[in-house]
Amino acid sequence: MLGMIEGNAHPYSWSAIINGYDPAAMKRAIGTRYPIIPEYLERQPREAVGIPGARVTHVWTDDPAEAPQIAAAANIPHVLSSPEDAIGDIDAAIIATDDGNDHVERARPFVEAGLPVFVDKPLATNIPDLRRFVEWERAGSPVLSSSGLRYSPELAVLQQALPSLGEPRWITATTVKTWERYGIHALEPVFTLPGRGFADVTNTESHGTNIVTLRHKNGFQATIAVLPGAPGSSGTLHAYGTKGTRSVKLADTFTAFRNQMLAFIDRIRTGQAPFPFPETVELMLILIAGLHSRERGGQPVALEELYKEL
DSSP states (O other): OOOOOTTTHHHHHHHHHHHHOOOOHHHHHTTTTTHHHHHHHTSGGGGGOOOOTTTOOEBBBBBBTHHHHHHTTTTEEEEEGGGGGGTTTOOOOOEEETTTTSHHHHHHHHTTTTTTTEEEEEEEHHHHHHHHHHHHHHOOEEEEOOOOGGGGHHHHHHHHGGGGGEEEEEEEEEOOSSSHHHHHHHHHHHHHHOSSSSEEEEEETTEEEEEEEEEETTSEEEHHHHHOOOGGGEEEEEEEEEEEEEEEEEOOOHHHHHHHHHHHHHHHHHOOOOOHHHHHHHHHHHHHHHHHHHHHSSOEEEEEHHHTTO
């Protein structure tokens, strides 16, 4: 479990979901920073926390003082002085930071060592880094990246209900913070409904709020609102079809993250990816297109334009 930056506590949550955890040590370490983590862990039966046959054995964080706290909270035996020290002792690595501009350098030692690597969302938010990940994947490197909300049980309910809504016309979704770091939490669940084939992206910004419009080649449209000051609205999806509508709230964080970790563990064990890597590539191009559109004052950006740069 490697890396931790401000605003993202996945090293605590993912490690606890895999290893189990010490409730008192978790509360001491988390304090008032990320209270949702001990809250959703404590709602689970103790026997449901932990994944048999898998262990987080090593942890390293950008702030050296954080790693021993994570280790105590999530039963991790080894605290590293540098990430590369784990090579030779581990079967896979998790890059647990959500800055899409530095994942290449964080992942590089482990990719070059031939290890499966999970990279927290978003994989890359610039074309040169995304190109590097594409090159590694084409060379056979087992790299996986996703939002945990791809695995939300509520999203599965919406996917099952979609045919009853008739021909899909529009989907809205909400997220918080920034398009760069948290847009993927709304985008990836939306993306799974029509799949690959998005044509262009328009991002209109006003006072920190991003309203992002996506057009699919099949005529389907989606609108994603990034609402920095409205965390209570995050994770809401509403699908509109020719015969009806359906709304869901992606609220079961524990199950989503557990399913996400299970997917990576299965990737390590079987060598089979849970979904095609080109889906991740298109998702990252949509994020990058949204950044370019915002920089251009809300002008549409065609994905075809960005695919040519890979």
